[in-house]
Amino acid sequence: MGLADLSGLAYPWDTLGPYVERARAHPRGLVDLSIGTPVDPTPVVVREALARAADAPGYPTTHGTPALREAVSAWFARRRGVPDLDPAAVLPTIGSKELVGLLPSLLRLGPGDVVVHPRTAYPTYDVGARLAGATPLATDDVEEWAGRPDVRLVWVNSPSNPTGRVLDAAHLARVVAAAREIGAVVASDECYAELAWTEPYASGGVPSLLEPAVAGGSHDGLLVAYSLSKQSNLAGYRAAFVAGDARLVADLLATRKHLGMIVPAPVQAATVAALSDDAHVAAQRETYARRRDLLLGALGASGLVTDHSEAGLYLWARRAGGGATDCWETVSALADLGILVGPGAFYGDAGARHVRVALTASDERVAEAAARLTDGGTMV
Numbered sequence: 001m002g003l004a005d006l007s008g009l010a011y012p013w014d015t016l017g018p019y020v021e022r023a024r025a026h027p028r029g030l031v032d033l034s035i036g037t038p039v040d041p042t043p044v045v046v047r048e049a050l051a052r053a054a055d056a057p058g059y060p061t062t063h064g065t066p067a068l069r070e071a072v073s074a075w076f077a078r079r080r081g082v083p084d085l086d087p088a089a090v091l092p093t094i095g096s097k098e099l100v101g102l103l104p105s106l107l108r109l110g111p112g113d114v115v116v117h118p119r120t121a122y123p124t125y126d127v128g129a130r131l132a133g134a135t136p137l138a139t140d141d142v143e144e145w146a147g148r149p150d151v152r153l154v155w156v157n158s159p160s161n162p163t164g165r166v167l168d169a170a171h172l173a174r175v176v177a178a179a180r181e182i183g184a185v186v187a188s189d190e191c192y193a194e195l196a197w198t199e200p201y202a203s204g205g206v207p208s209l210l211e212p213a214v215a216g217g218s219h220d221g222l223l224v225a226y227s228l229s230k231q232s233n234l235a236g237y238r239a240a241f242v243a244g245d246a247r248l249v250a251d252l253l254a255t256r257k258h259l260g261m262i263v264p265a266p267v268q269a270a271t272v273a274a275l276s277d278d279a280h281v282a283a284q285r286e287t288y289a290r291r292r293d294l295l296l297g298a299l300g301a302s303g304l305v306t307d308h309s310e311a312g313l314y315l316w317a318r319r320a321g322g323g324a325t326d327c328w329e330t331v332s333a334l335a336d337l338g339i340l341v342g343p344g345a346f347y348g349d350a351g352a353r354h355v356r357v358a359l360t361a362s363d364e365r366v367a368e369a370a371a372r373l374t375d376g377g378t379m380v
Contacts, residue, residue, distance in 0.1 A: 026338025
């Protein structure tokens with residue numbers, strides 16, 4: 001089976017160039033709220049762990065150190081309501097994006113196989129399916145794929161990038177039941193789970209695919225992808241992992257050994273430190289909460305309505321009223337204020353009216369954006 005030719009598939013963010021230049025020309029400078037890359041310092045506890053592990057002359061283990069796998073298992077029990085995760089069913093990955101993009105290929109899917117992903121979604125789910133030669137199906141309706149034997153992989157993303165929508169345990173359980181009836185794998189991208197803003201999730205936690213109420217007492221056929229980029233400001237470390245079904249993880253491990261897909265030893269040590277310290281995560285969450293509150297109010301003052309956005313690092317905004325305003329009109333209007341945002345069209349046709357506004361700018365830049373939105377007049 002050969003990989004699909006994706007040479008003609010443009011990277012969406014490359015098309016923002018003209019809006020970047022227009023926003024940068026603003027007298028008070030560019031406020032970049034487009035890409036969700038962390039800007040706050042990497043926690044000291046993590047940097048110190050990385051430094052202590054810097055003398056690493058030998059090859060690291062693809063499966064991750066026992067300390068790493070035990071730290072992931074303990075974190076799932078402490079923070080995600082998953083008390084029974086086998087440390088052997090944990091595998092570190094080089095960031096979560098490579099796992100999202102390569103999972104269909106690593107599961108050896110190909111022509112004739114269908115990969116389901118959310119209607120409004122990070123483009124890599126679609127690209128990963130096409131790369132493997134499989135067919136992507138964008139839908140949020142379980143009934144659209146339930147009972148289909150050609151469906152081999154079902155992606156869920158909760159909290160969602162870009163919308164911030166959270167799927168409740170009942171919905172996730174329906175996905176699991178329907179997938180198990182046809183023998184499909186369910187993979188859940190949960191990278192924003194520690195950043196919940198509204199109830200019941202802010203106090204009760206975001207449901208995980210692996211928790212008992214969803215998984216039904218078994219992790220068979222289930223995988224969760226997670227990254228420390230968001231909760232711990234480790235995007236530059238590429239520190240992430242996949243966990244769940246021990247049989248699937250063992251198969252992924254065997255393939256990754258052949259391909260040399262190994263997380264560096266110092267990063268593995270840093271991952272243990274990050275997962276073992278909840279204090280820095282709570283502090284970072286408070287920082288994002290302040291920025292979110294400021295931007296949410298300012299967007300409303302400018303005439304933009306925020307939908308979903310129960311969790312995550314983004315506000316999913318559109319112009320008020322019932323009109324079908326194209327997202328590029330909003331991108332353009334905000335660029336005139338020197339503010340760069342992400343067009344919802346990057347995330348599928350269902351996002352064509354929205355823009356994605358990231359919380360990942362400094363306090364000073366977020367305050368500047370809020371001032372421009374509040375003083376710049378209505379955008380309705």
